Amino acid sequence: MDLIIKQFENIKSLINNSNVKIVAVSKTFSYDYIEPLVKHKHVHFGENKVQEAKSKWHDIKKNNPHINLHMIGKLQSNKAKEAVNLFEYIHTLDSEKLANLLAKFEKAANKKIKYFIQVNVGSEKQKSGIGIEMLDDFYYYCIKELNIDVIGLMAIPPNDGNQSIHFKNLMELNKSLGLKELSIGMSGDFQEALKYEATFVRIGSSIFGNRV
Ligand SMILES: *Cc1c(COP(=O)(O)O)cnc(C)c1O
Numbered sequence: 001m002d003l004i005i006k007q008f009e010n011i012k013s014l015i016n017n018s019n020v021k022i023v024a025v026s027k028t029f030s031y032d033y034i035e036p037l038v039k040h041k042h043v044h045f046g047e048n049k050v051q052e053a054k055s056k057w058h059d060i061k062k063n064n065p066h067i068n069l070h071m072i073g074k075l076q077s078n079k080a081k082e083a084v085n086l087f088e089y090i091h092t093l094d095s096e097k098l099a100n101l102l103a104k105f106e107k108a109a110n111k112k113i114k115y116f117i118q119v120n121v122g123s124e125k126q127k128s129g130i131g132i133e134m135l136d137d138f139y140y141y142c143i144k145e146l147n148i149d150v151i152g153l154m155a156i157p158p159n160d161g162n163q164s165i166h167f168k169n170l171m172e173l174n175k176s177l178g179l180k181e182l183s184i185g186m187s188g189d190f191q192e193a194l195k196y197e198a199t200f201v202r203i204g205s206s207i208f209g210n211r212v
Contacts (some may be wrong), residue, residue, distance in 0.1 A: 001145060002036070003126045007206060008022070008037060008040070008211075009127070011206055013076040014191065014199070015194065017186060019199060020194065020198060020201060021043075021200045021201075022042075022152045022201055022203055023045065023048040023070050023072070023183075023201065023202045023203065024042060024045050024203060024204075025043065025045075025048075025186075025202050025203060025207075025208075026204070027039035027046070027047050027052065027073070028052075028211045028212070029211075030056075030083060031056060038208075043066060043067060044200075045069055045070065046067050046069075046071075046072040046202050046204075047067070047069065047071065047072070048072050048073025048074075049057070050075070050079040050086065050134075051079075053069065053086055054082060057069055068088040069088055070087065070089040070090075070184065070200075070202075071083055071086075071089065071091060071092060072090070072154075072202055074094075075094075076083065077097060077098055077116060080102050080105055081101075081105045083102070083119060084106055084111060085109060086150070088113065088114065089092050089113065089114045089116070090102070091115075091116040091200075092128070093115045093118060093142070094115070094117070094118045096138065099146055099194030100111075100146065103148050110190060112149055113148070113149065114151045115148055115149060115150045115151065116152050116153060116200075117130055117135070117138065117142070117150055117154065117163075118130065118153075118155065119132060119135060119153050119155045119170060121155040121157050121166045121170055122157055122158035122160065123165055123206075129156075130157065132169075132173065135177075139177055151178060151180060152179045152181030152182050152199070153179060153183070155184055157170075163189050163193075164195070164196070167184055167185075167192060167193055170182065174197075180199070181200060182196075182200075183198070183201075183202065183203070184198045185201035185203075186203065186205060187203050196199045
């Protein structure tokens with residue numbers, strides 16, 4: 001497991017910017033793999049399924065209250081309540097219906113989640129995310145009507161060789177809304193994302209190895 005620390009430190013040195021947070025994406029990996037990083041005092045971890053995250057992290061978070069858990073996968077409405085209880089950040093806010101529910105559950109739980117709005121930056125039919133043409137309206141709905149804490153935009157751009165164009169587009173949208181945080185970049189493209197002012201990069205396989 002020393003290897004995981006070594007790989008994590010390697011990513012950190014490549015990023016070389018203390019303003020950029022590494023979300024260590026631990027989906028599919030058991031706690032044996034994650035523990036070294038928790039002991040290493042790493043704070044930000046990402047999961048993409050509520051059920052898996054709950055079984056893995058519920059107890060660990062009790063003993064390590066400084067940990068920030070990030071939901072980075074598609075969030076179904078029927079899991080919104082559990083998500084509010086479990087996560088500190090949700091990167092995949094992608095519909096009014098979901099936003100309404102999350103706002104309601106936040107209030108009930110007396111907890112403030114930090115949100116990224118997921119943008120369908122490549123206008124892909126099969127992908128979730130708010131369309132660029134709807135983004136302004138959706139953002140103002142979230143902050144004015146629901147009063148939830150949207151801190152930035154997030155995207156998983158299509159693998160069409162135009163990553164830098166999508167990242168640039170997203171950086172500009174983020175700025176136009178006056179948002180401070182930007183969740184872009186994974187193992188394969190985080191260095192590109194850093195050129196476009198990513199502040200949260202979501203790194204899985206380059207830290208934990210290939211998922212099976
Ligand atoms: C799995 C996943 C990641 C991490 O991907 P790697 O290529 O393993 O770094 C990042 N973001 C999202 C949304 C993911 O689902």
